[in-house]
Amino acid sequence: MPSFISGVICALGLSSGVAAVAYGDSVSKSAVEKQFSQEFPEGYSILKHYGGNGPYSERRSYGISRDPPASCAVDQVIMIKRHGERFPSASMGLLIEASLAKIYGTGISKWEGDLSFLDDWTYYVPDSCWYGAETYSGPYAGLLDGYQHGVDYRDRYGSLWNGESIVPMFSSGYSRVINTARKFGEGFFGYNYSTNAALNIISESASMGANSLTPTCDTDNDTTTCDNLPTTFPQFKIAAARLNSQNAGLNLTESDVYNLMSMASYELNARAFSDWINVFTQDEWVSFGYINDLSYYYCSGPGDKNMAAVGAVYVNASLSLLNQGPEKAGPLIFNFAHDTDITPIVSALGVLVPDEDLPLDRIPFGNPYSTGDIVPQGGHLTIERLSCNATAMSKKGTYVRLVLNEAVVPFNECQSGPGYSCPLSNYTSILNKNLPNYISTCSVPKSYPQYLDFWWNYNTTTRLNFQRGPIACQEGDAMS
Ligand SMILES: *[C@@H]1O[C@H](CO)[C@@H](O)[C@H](O)[C@H]1NC(C)=O
Numbered sequence: 001m002p003s004f005i006s007g008v009i010c011a012l013g014l015s016s017g018v019a020a021v022a023y024g025d026s027v028s029k030s031a032v033e034k035q036f037s038q039e040f041p042e043g044y045s046i047l048k049h050y051g052g053n054g055p056y057s058e059r060r061s062y063g064i065s066r067d068p069p070a071s072c073a074v075d076q077v078i079m080i081k082r083h084g085e086r087f088p089s090a091s092m093g094l095l096i097e098a099s100l101a102k103i104y105g106t107g108i109s110k111w112e113g114d115l116s117f118l119d120d121w122t123y124y125v126p127d128s129c130w131y132g133a134e135t136y137s138g139p140y141a142g143l144l145d146g147y148q149h150g151v152d153y154r155d156r157y158g159s160l161w162n163g164e165s166i167v168p169m170f171s172s173g174y175s176r177v178i179n180t181a182r183k184f185g186e187g188f189f190g191y192n193y194s195t196n197a198a199l200n201i202i203s204e205s206a207s208m209g210a211n212s213l214t215p216t217c218d219t220d221n222d223t224t225t226c227d228n229l230p231t232t233f234p235q236f237k238i239a240a241a242r243l244n245s246q247n248a249g250l251n252l253t254e255s256d257v258y259n260l261m262s263m264a265s266y267e268l269n270a271r272a273f274s275d276w277i278n279v280f281t282q283d284e285w286v287s288f289g290y291i292n293d294l295s296y297y298y299c300s301g302p303g304d305k306n307m308a309a310v311g312a313v314y315v316n317a318s319l320s321l322l323n324q325g326p327e328k329a330g331p332l333i334f335n336f337a338h339d340t341d342i343t344p345i346v347s348a349l350g351v352l353v354p355d356e357d358l359p360l361d362r363i364p365f366g367n368p369y370s371t372g373d374i375v376p377q378g379g380h381l382t383i384e385r386l387s388c389n390a391t392a393m394s395k396k397g398t399y400v401r402l403v404l405n406e407a408v409v410p411f412n413e414c415q416s417g418p419g420y421s422c423p424l425s426n427y428t429s430i431l432n433k434n435l436p437n438y439i440s441t442c443s444v445p446k447s448y449p450q451y452l453d454f455w456w457n458y459n460t461t462t463r464l465n466f467q468r469g470p471i472a473c474q475e476g477d478a479m480s
Pocket residue numbers: 070071072073387388389
């Protein structure tokens with residue numbers, strides 16, 4: 001190396017650390033440290049293999065930067081978020097309790113092998129009232145997720161709020177969803193939440209028709225596949241045999257394994273650590289995850305022929321917001337609903353659709369429909385409108401990016417903009433051409449609202465920002 005180059009490096013203060021250049025025998029420790037690790041320890045993470053049950057994790061990205069490219073600034077954000085981490089549903093709770101009763105019913109007093117921790121373990125659901133509610137303890141607590149997400153989005157998008165105006169937020173009328181919206185709002189608006197956010201609660205009733213965050217569709221009378229999905233995979237036989245062999249008298253079945261794996265994944269929502277997670281092997285978790293993928297795909301995703309029409313309600317209305325822009329439609333449109341309201345939207349957008357229907361008897365490894373990357377608890381789809389200056393590859397103008405769980409998902413064949421974004425005009429024309437019609441596909445009665453209207457006709461009162469009074473045992477539908 002010519003000496004003037006090393007002189008420049010010294011002048012820049014780079015002579016120590018990884019940029020150091022080693023000569024001959026004087027190889028310093030820093031010179032052999034790798035700039036990039038060659039390990040991918042998260043190539044397998046349990047967080048990606050329990051379907052939508054357990055704690056949130058970001059989507060595994062395609063490598064595209066989360067921040068907008070230097071030539072662009074976000075000027076409008078339309079988000080829909082699933083509620084935060086929760087306890088199992090009441091119906092899942094019954095299955096879990098049955099499998100636990102079977103275990104404790106053996107009368108085994110000293111547990112061996114993978115279950116040896118059971119001597120000290122207790123079930124994490126305080127009582128059945130908590131089934132379905134968001135969790136409040138542990139590092140993955142659901143209520144914490146909502147607040148943390150609000151704080152994160154204040155950092156990322158706070159400049160879009162002028163610090164004065166009243167910003168509407170929209171939650172479907174379900175207790176845990178409302179609680180998430182409120183926590184998010186407290187995180188985002190901080191000390192201004194009580195005065196500057198206006199929570200609008202949109203009833204989940206089917207009679208809301210298309211004016212809903214939770215539109216329904218009852219015309220799919222062929223639910224045969226959805227109703228007959230596998231709940232066990234061959235790997236579960238190995239798990240049952242292993243546990244039974246370690247503890248004489250135990251007689252767990254594959255179904256018990258499914259129930260116990262479900263219980264394990266929800267345990268993390270309430271506790272920092274789950275011994276139960278470690279009871280099952282990676283291969284068993286891979287199968288468990290796929291069983292959950294099948295359920296989302298066939299019951300509320302692209303494997304149900306009506307779901308794209310359901311999701312088209314939100315996508316179509318968001319086209320109006322994007323084309324009106326922040327001046328007319330507002331810069332921040334935060335929405336809160338359920339996992340099965342987000343999967344139809346992803347279907348309507350036409351992204352992450354596998355080339356073929358998912359097989360029921362084997363795992364098509366590498367398929368794009370991986371629930372842990374689509375709707376984990378707290379999962380969210382964020383549509384960013386970008387205002388971009390001209391670059392060497394693109395014109396000055398307005399572009400759109402889809403961000404799913406904090407990773408950019410390029411829009412189909414349209415990625416000609418900065419940061420693999422799509423020009424808003426192309427995005428609009430492609431979707432206008434492709435979106436199915438919700439009203440006709442789902443035979444929505446004429447007496448029900450025919451389009452989504454609340455993003456423009458909202459209330460600016462803060463009356464619903466806080467819970468006034470107790471939350472009832474297993475409260476679901478709720479308006480305040
Ligand atoms: C676009 O260009 C204008 C004028 O030079 C500049 O003020 C603005 O900051 C630029 N926007 C971005 C996102 O770089």
